[in-house]
Amino acid sequence: MIGDYAKTDVVKAFPTTPIREVAKLMAERRVGLVVLVDPKQQDRVVGVVSERDVVKAVAFDADLNSPVDTIATKNVVTLDYGENVAKAAEVFKKYGIRHVVVTKDGKLYGVLSIRDIIREDAILKEVAEFYEWTFEPGMSA
Template identity: 40%
Template sequence: MQIADVLRHKRARDAAEVFTIVPSETVATLLATLAEHNVGALVAVDGDDVVGIASERDVVRRLAADGAAVLEQPVEQIMTSTVLSCASGDAVDGIAETMTQRHIRHMPVIDDGRLTGLVSIGDVVSSRMRQLEDDRGQLEQYING
């Protein structure tokens, strides 16, 4: 199974839109956008370039360190700027392993230099569960003739 399969499943559920933010926007704007779209992270972009990712976790950690003043800081002050990404053709199992080992909850999908999707660890686990269910069904069918 490939990341493209995960994105296809998300599109079928109308959940594949990638929400972005400009790094100069405030953390307050980031939080409002996260809440508006009910997502856990936004990809920070400069034009067509992915320059970071900002998640609820980033906000909480900075809030603990800086207090409420963080709300007026630009997103670029709290975002993760070293972004691990994947491509549509990458194997889900490999991406799952990377996300687990590196404690990454969201990974942008970049194809030909363009942001084409975002996968979460939940998306990856869900795809693996679907695959296991399919395998189980095939085994039952084989055993039952």
């Protein structure tokens, strides 16, 4: 299940954190996604900021000292800790995203990146088994 592979040392910021500070967090912590949380309840997800969002801010000449809230995605795609990896692969495909926020009991648990799927042979195998299920009989090895 994805809870086993998600990174739990989530890089967080607040909606009011300046865009440039969020870029610094991404660079220093080497992550592609920063999770915005409610300052008063830091396991409550209120948005996400991806590298792409920062690139867009540069492209559209945004003030990089303005609150990150202005460029964040508010409709966050989340998956429960107990979901299987094939479901995550499906979500990555469907939404064209590279990171998904993982929740446990509705609260922030971690972040699963598309790279985590490629990195873990065990995950690849799990995904593969799922897909082999759906292939025509006779096609599987």
